[in-house]
Amino acid sequence: MAELASESVSPGTGLRLTGVSAAYRREQVLHELDLDVARGELLVVLGPSGAGKSTLLRVVAGLQPATTGRVVIGDRDVTALRPGRRNVSMVFQSYALFPHLTALDNITFGLEVRDTPRAAARDRATAAATAVGCAHLLGRRPGQLSGGERQRVALARALVREPDLFLLDEPLSNLDLELRTETRGELKALHSRLGVTTVHVTHDQTEALVLADRIAVLRDGRLEQLGTPDEIWRTPATLFVARFVGSPAMNVVPSGGPFTPAGAPAVPAGSRFGFRSEAVRLTTGDGTDGTVERVDVVGEDAYAYLRLAGGDRIVARMPAAARPAAGATVRATVGWADTHVFGADGRRVTVA
Missing domain, CATH: 2.40.50.140 (Nucleic acid-binding proteins)
Structure with missing residues (x-):
């Protein structure tokens, strides 16, 4: 069976945004954003609704064009590349699973459309499902799974591509409190084990403080502060950060x-x-x-x-x-x- 190996993370840039702006329906959402994410880092982008968090992810993934600036993943400038050539995997808030396919087929779908041999795709899918704790669910369809189980399948589907960058768009927001708390710990352990550069978007300050290596606080499409959870909590750079983080x-x-x-x-x-x-x-x-x-x-x-x-x-x-x-x-x-x-x-x- 194929295994998902934990790579040795070397110093370097996992993601770099330079002067990135983006608009939605002619309204500017991101404003000349500069952001560096280290290779192997788990960066949490935190902010209220309308801050530009999901737009940032969509620009990085290539689902939405940047109106200005550059997007660099690893050592590649991907600004002009279509999504399929960026080698990123994204988990959406809604999980976006095909309801008529089994969990196994959902996980292998992205590999098979890229002509990965079926046996190899299934081996990789089984390894990814084992890594996130849903290997026992591979024969079930999404309608037979709980919210937490669907979330694990969506994570396995993203992980199976062995991406250069993992993008998570509020993947825990549909879970109840107990399961969200449990899954936060599993996500952190998974990242520590695999070392994939990850950008995780949330409006939940507790989630950000628990998960992040560093937190980027966004407000109205601008970066308010970038720092470790301890720095964000103990030395907030602005009054907005001070009031937003803490309950x-x-x-x-x-x-x-x-x-x-x-x-x-x-x-x-x-x-x-x-x-x-x-x-x-x-x-x-x-x-x-x-x-x-x-x-x-x-x-x-x-x-x-x-x-x-x-x-x-x-x-x-x-x-x-x-x-x-x-x-x-x-x-x-x-x-x-x-x-x-x-x-x-x-x-x-x-x-x-």
């Missing part, structure tokens, strides 16, 4: 207002302070008075939604056993070490 969203209050982090130095005029809910402390000492508008309890954690003197609203996370009652008056504070500063333009500000 609940990062608290943001104006500098110069009634709520000032303890030990804060002078900051530029018009700046805003940002801090996460777990950094907020309720205290009987120095702090800013506020009223508890509501409390959400999630297992061992509680989230107290506070309206501060002056009208700002923030969220404080704490152990559920230590939560205040709704309507209570409390005093809140946050340390300077836990505070981010963003300028009037929304960019991160470094304060000495």
Whole structure:
């Protein structure tokens, strides 16, 4: 039986986008995007609906033309190549399986239309199905499979071509929470084992933080930040990234207002302070008075939604056993070490 070998990943570029723009129905979606993905890297493209995530994948795959710029995969400029010559495999959100074919025939279809001998195609399909955990499903049709099983078949179909680049367009979004959590771990293990350069698109921040070697945060077709999950979380480059990554969203209050982090130095005029809910402390000492508008309890954690003197609203996370009652008056504070500063333009500000 054929085997899918784990290649030794050498340094180099897996994918490079240089000045890539793209339009949809005459409306610009991507704006001169520059992006480098290392060979063997798993890059997650994260952003809200309308950010241009799926358009980026379609441009890389050749399903949509770039209006400007270049697309390089490995050492090949593929900008002008049709999709079949780019050697990329794509998994769609809908899985796009042929309903009248068995799982095995769905997986081998792309090989057979390229004149791969049937026996060799089936051997490779069996190896790909084994790699993603669906070898026992090869005789079934899509209508006989659960969502998670269809997702595995779609992954095997993409993997069987042994592509230079693996493109995943929100492949987990149709799964329920438990299965999505399980499959995230399987995807990460599969990537570690096979080492194929992968671009994974999602709007799910947890998915991005768990899966990615690096995360590219998109907003309105522009790159807001590119960094490791730890960098995105701990040093967000913009106010948008700070608010988008994290649940609940990062608290943001104006500098110069009634709520000032303890030990804060002078900051530029018009700046805003940002801090996460777990950094907020309720205290009987120095702090800013506020009223508890509501409390959400999630297992061992509680989230107290506070309206501060002056009208700002923030969220404080704490152990559920230590939560205040709704309507209570409390005093809140946050340390300077836990505070981010963003300028009037929304960019991160470094304060000495």
